[in-house]
Amino acid sequence: MSGGSFSKAGVVGLGTMGAGIAEVLARGGLAVVGIEINDEALARGRGHVENSTGRAVKRGKLTEEAKQQILDRITFSTDFADLADCDLVIEAVPERMDLKRRVFAELDKVCRADAVLATNTSSLSVTEIAVGTARPSQVVGVHFFNPAPVMKLVEVIGTPLAEPAALARVAELVKSLGKTPVTVGNRAGFVANRLLLPYLNHAAALYEEGHATAEDIDTAMKVGAGLPMGPFTLMDMIGLDICLEALEAIYRETRDRRHAPAPILRELVTAGLLGRKTGRGFYSYDSSDAGTAASAQEAPQPLVGVMGSGAQAVAFVARCARAGAQVRYVTEDESAQAALQAELSADELSRVTVGTEPGSLADCDLVVEAAAGDAAAKRPVLAAVAGAARADAVLASLADTGGVIEVATAAARAADVVGLHFPEADGPLVEVASTVLTAPRAAERAVALTAALGLTPVRCRDRAGFIVDALRFPYLNDAVRMLEAGYADADSIDAAMRLGCGYPTGPIADLDRLGLDRAVAVLRALYAERRENAFAPAPLLEEYLTAGRSFRQ
Numbered sequence: 001m002s003g004g005s006f007s008k009a010g011v012v013g014l015g016t017m018g019a020g021i022a023e024v025l026a027r028g029g030l031a032v033v034g035i036e037i038n039d040e041a042l043a044r045g046r047g048h049v050e051n052s053t054g055r056a057v058k059r060g061k062l063t064e065e066a067k068q069q070i071l072d073r074i075t076f077s078t079d080f081a082d083l084a085d086c087d088l089v090i091e092a093v094p095e096r097m098d099l100k101r102r103v104f105a106e107l108d109k110v111c112r113a114d115a116v117l118a119t120n121t122s123s124l125s126v127t128e129i130a131v132g133t134a135r136p137s138q139v140v141g142v143h144f145f146n147p148a149p150v151m152k153l154v155e156v157i158g159t160p161l162a163e164p165a166a167l168a169r170v171a172e173l174v175k176s177l178g179k180t181p182v183t184v185g186n187r188a189g190f191v192a193n194r195l196l197l198p199y200l201n202h203a204a205a206l207y208e209e210g211h212a213t214a215e216d217i218d219t220a221m222k223v224g225a226g227l228p229m230g231p232f233t234l235m236d237m238i239g240l241d242i243c244l245e246a247l248e249a250i251y252r253e254t255r256d257r258r259h260a261p262a263p264i265l266r267e268l269v270t271a272g273l274l275g276r277k278t279g280r281g282f283y284s285y286d287s288s289d290a291g292t293a294a295s296a297q298e299a300p301q302p303l304v305g306v307m308g309s310g311a312q313a314v315a316f317v318a319r320c321a322r323a324g325a326q327v328r329y330v331t332e333d334e335s336a337q338a339a340l341q342a343e344l345s346a347d348e349l350s351r352v353t354v355g356t357e358p359g360s361l362a363d364c365d366l367v368v369e370a371a372a373g374d375a376a377a378k379r380p381v382l383a384a385v386a387g388a389a390r391a392d393a394v395l396a397s398l399a400d401t402g403g404v405i406e407v408a409t410a411a412a413r414a415a416d417v418v419g420l421h422f423p424e425a426d427g428p429l430v431e432v433a434s435t436v437l438t439a440p441r442a443a444e445r446a447v448a449l450t451a452a453l454g455l456t457p458v459r460c461r462d463r464a465g466f467i468v469d470a471l472r473f474p475y476l477n478d479a480v481r482m483l484e485a486g487y488a489d490a491d492s493i494d495a496a497m498r499l500g501c502g503y504p505t506g507p508i509a510d511l512d513r514l515g516l517d518r519a520v521a522v523l524r525a526l527y528a529e530r531r532e533n534a535f536a537p538a539p540l541l542e543e544y545l546t547a548g549r550s551f552r553q
Helices: 016-027 039-058 064-073 096-112 126-130 163-175 193-206 212-226 231-240 240-254 263-270 311-322 334-343 374-389 404-408 440-452 470-484 489-500 508-516 517-528 541-548
Strands: 009-010 031-037 076-077 087-093 116-117 139-144 153-157 180-184 305-309 328-330 352-355 368-369 394-398 419-422 430-435 456-461
Touching: 009 016, 016 031, 016 064, 016 139, 031 039, 031 374, 039 064, 039 076, 039 456, 064 076, 064 180, 064 430, 087 096, 087 305, 096 126, 116 163, 116 311, 126 139, 126 311, 126 374, 139 163, 139 352, 153 328, 153 489, 163 180, 180 489, 193 212, 193 231, 193 240, 193 263, 193 470, 193 489, 212 231, 212 456, 231 240, 240 404, 305 374, 311 328, 311 334, 311 394, 334 352, 368 374, 368 440, 374 394, 374 404, 394 440, 419 440, 430 440, 440 517, 470 489, 470 508, 470 517, 489 508, 508 517, 517 541
Parallel strands: 009 031, 009 087, 031 076, 087 116, 116 139, 153 180, 305 328, 305 368, 328 352, 368 394, 394 419, 430 456
Antiparallel strands: 139 153, 419 430
16 A cells, blocks of 8 residues: 555645745545645645746656656545545645644544544644644654655654554655655644754854854855855745744743843844845845856965964864965974974965064964964963064964963954954864954955865854854753753754754764764853853763773764
């Protein structure tokens, strides 16, 4: 029988998501009944399916014959009574509890007693929907991701009342449709949205605080964290109204201040600026506003000076030499010199001049303090750098988690000092952090000089975690808390973010890659700065670090 133990399914609500679900079910060989409120909405729903399958034919993903077979399996109706012989009915109406409960009350009247009823809610309580029916044990959540025909993840949500057999049947159906089911408990946002939306909200808050521009934050998360799109582009694509509704649902459940929608999000929604669908959200999508981008002029390679020792200093010197820049490297660390010789080719090494005297930095354009250790270890090195550099040179401190100002004040010319942070040691992104003492001209020149080195610079304020780490590690911490609560296992959490959100790696795998010691250090810095419990490292994270093991070990 097609679809495991289900042969006929209904879908109530044929908007973009509901029509996509109907298509997926029909592709899987099930007979489908699609229900809409009136003939006009029904015609739109039919159009969604025809357009989607038509695009698949053009891309060579479907034949004309297969497309017709899919359409022939779907019966379009405005009469709930046509659902009477369905084994499974999936509700996909807008995210309003009153509307969903009205739909389920109607389904309760017309559907067979053994039929499974499912809601495609992305954030509302499945339990609250279930208790409004006479069959709460047969009600589950089945959360598809948009676009349903393409996205592989489906979250299958149980409640305290749901029969395990009903959950198992739905999960088996999802597998038979070529999707990956992740079975989780009933918490607002489930797995993917519960991790994604607080991250998006945090990005909105950083933007609102003036920490960085939306463009720089988007660039940072794409180039520095490898995400398919930045948070503001993603929010505009999802719809700011949908983001707001989902965050409010999560906040109602958790009362965690970090889940309270950022005021800027609420303000944009109130103004009717909902993102792509209205032509403007965080960005404007009016084509008439689009100017012609100026072609970038190739800047000459700067002469770079570096003083310090350890892996971070060596990595920065090597990065500059590979970019074709001449580097003056001041260090007394023989192991650092040996590491450079092992890492660079003969041609690249020819660009590096190694010495022990700060005076060799006098003619450099960009002079970088790269001392290993804390602010106390870095301050005297920056003071030496500042004393040796010429008056118009940009001074920089290679930073770990923030606190550039503590180092910058060691220099008599703190106005010339920026922080440089590489969220991925070998990645192209560099975060250029300004302190309250940094002169605008110094920050601008730092951006130009790092760009000339072939890097992608973004600007931000001197705050814990800068941009990428400030957004990335709280999200990873949330995933650990989810694991700690037994809400979902590591495989399910990672699958949810990879398949549901298109992330290159899941959060648990990412934590192991980045290092638990680094995660705890950044989270402690964030907590010290913000004093919000959500930023404190999860006890399980600290426990694994203390035990010296990784999550996947």
